[in-house]
Amino acid sequence: MTFDEAIRARYDRFNRLWLAAEGHTFEDDPKVKKEEFDREMPAWEEKVNNRAHELGFENHDAYWAYVCKRQYEDNDPDFKRDPIIQDLWGKQPHYSSLYDYEKMCIDEGRGIAEFILSMEGDPKENWEKLCGEDKELGTFVKNLEAAGYKLDEGHSGNSMGMSVLFANSLLFNPEIFQYLHGALAGLVGDSGYHDDRSDLPKNK
DSSP, rough: OHHHHHHHHHHHHHHHHHHHSSOTTTTTHHHHHHHHHHHHHHHHHHHHHHHHTTOOSSSSHHHHHHHHHHIIOOOOOOHHHHHHHHHHHTTTOOOHHHHHHHHHHHHHHHHHHHHHHHSOOOOHHHHHHTTTTTOHHHHHHHHHHHHOOOOOOOOOHHHHHHHHHHHHHHHGGGGGGSSSSOTTHHHGGGGGGGGOOOOOTOOO
């Protein structure tokens, strides 16, 4: 199975899960979430700015500047934030899609896998050398960069670990790549991916 085939199979599996649960595919999720955000944000801004006007501020950004001065610069122990704006801030719409995180890790995993294939020698032996004696993620990353691979900036420990896991699967077990847990399942669980794991082949 090629990298393209393994990655396509993973996206297709998540597309099926998303379509059944949300009515749109995993790959369409960023577009859907952005459309939801664009619909919800104006109404939220109107509500929070109207409350700021009632308090005598031009908008909620001006109110936040006031909060920062009173609470953090002046250290006023008697200062109380407006509870209505606090509640609205807690309900502010956010744009977020698991697809973006998943794609980042898949792309990095593929890049790592392709780099290891380009190295001289046996890929499994090179993988073991990159892991070092302690088999720690930090050691792998350090050795990988020393070998000439340039990682994308902004990785967390989780995204780096998942990228390395994805690389290993693409290299050595591409047929199970589609069944690996979602890249952010450690935070949102399999349920966050609408994945009840019921379609896993035996011994996978």
